[in-house]
Amino acid sequence: MNKLQAMEVFIQVVDAGGFTRAAENMQLPKATVSTLVQALETSLSVKLLNRTTRHVSITSDGAAYYEHCVRILADVREAEESLSRTRLSPSGRLRVDAPTALASELIIPALPDFFARFPDIELELGCSDRPVDLIEEGVDCAIRGGELGDVNLIARRVGVLHFITCASPSYLAMYGTPQHPNDLKQHRGVNFFSAKTGRTYEWDFTRDGERIQVAMPAHLAVNDSNAYTAAGLAGLGLAQMTQFMLEPLIEQGKMVEVLGDWESDPLPIHVIYPPNRHLSAKVRVFVEWVADMFINHPATQQQGVRRPDQGTAP
Template identity: 45%
Template sequence: MDQLLAMRAFSRVVEAGSFTRAAESLDIPNTTMSKLVQELEAHLGVKLLQRTTRRVTVTPEGHDYYAKVTRVLRDLEDIDSSFSVARSNPRGNLRIDVGGLTARDVLIPLLPDFMTRYPDIRIDLGVADRSVDLISDNVDCVIRGGPLDNSSLVARSIGEATMVTCATPAYLKHYGVPAYPDELRNGHRLIGYLSTQTGRAMPFRFEHKGERTEIKIEHRLGINESNAHLAACVAGLGIVQTFAHAANTALREGSLVEILMKWRPPSYPFHVVYPQNRYVTHRLRVFIDWLLESFPARVRGIG
């Protein structure tokens, strides 16, 4: 038995909650994954996992063994990455998850610089507005905006995005230009951004001289993906609140017009998030450091 591989296999099954997903993440056959865990259990003389056709459950002994094994695996990776070649030339695969507009307008335009600096780091970029489970999906880090509610994750602030309220000139000609946020309640068509977690539309938020206002309005159209949300506004379907960096081009070209500029929404915080119980590899460290250096200026404002 390759005990180190068996330990890695067992750890990934626990993290992924599935033999199939664990096998995919380690790029080994499902049958090999199952055999490795069985051999490890035989070697230890304890049952680590309870398997049925529908689910995998970790036994109490499995939980205890997993806690010890992850420390060993982190130490081994730390040893590998401590040598000068690895530190000066980080290599390997990074799995990163990011929302649609942020990927399109911020991260992807910046990536040529990172990939030139670190040519031996491969990136698998997951682009979606939905939240991912970093452990079960085997994601190294996510770039997310808004409030954070998971205390089991480490979050590093990487900048704040300017938000704008906007619509097309044709829409404003037909429905009028609102002078105050409360006027949005009277006959205007708002395009709601639907939370991927709750399915409910996010309220329109405004800030003026330090005072914040939140307006919950019945939307006629709700969309749960940020690119489509902005596209609906450009199509003249109504008013949206969105990132300034996403609307920049349309605002400069005149296909969108910013409204209620004195009541711009509060700045939207962005973080890079990763699991606190997972060893931070050198390649992830250099990526986070690069984000802290490069991300804030591009996400911040209009222009």
């Protein structure tokens, strides 16, 4: 028995004053209406209606139950209408975490479009290259690059980051320009280390099926993308920077690409969120929005797959 349907039928019988008219109003067979009311009485072990061949009247228990049914069904309808409105215009606080560079260079410039679509959402955007604990820190969803350590989270791949090896003009004037990845042993670089594990990431290069990994000599390692960019601009060493961060600097003459005929592995970008059975409307619309933004952005379009044993880079 569908309890809510049986309650609705019971209300209709009381309001209509009989089974026949209630059946007509609900466009149900009279036998179905009668069966549902009987099943309701059986489940409650209470007689709700007095029946004669010509008349139906409500019992005292039935009158009390009728009032409860009216309130319960009204609450159900209100909840459904509220969810429907929320789906159309989600509202409330939304906590999102994203890497610093992605947040400042890609997400924040695109937020006017997000707020134009969803003006009732209050976004709290945490910007850090430190991987946060979504559950412990109350984060609704996060954007991450590289390896995903927590298998209990739902992950949706939305794009990739492409890397270019580069250096400042001042560095190249002092140390020269490498022509091959093997030349990097005579150079110095700016390294990036994981804020979670402390591990420094190796540099990788691929060309015509040949693959080279380099443990780059360096005087400096950082764990923040903005600091990494600043170090490269200061001439502290060669750097492997994301395409979207580097291209404006190349156009301004502040950085120069090197080893341009070698490619570095792209880094996948994921939107992750806890495995809630019912994803809230505000989280759902943000995930869809940011996925659409990354998939269609020229700097993050998916053009390759990074191996799962490699981690997050700047």
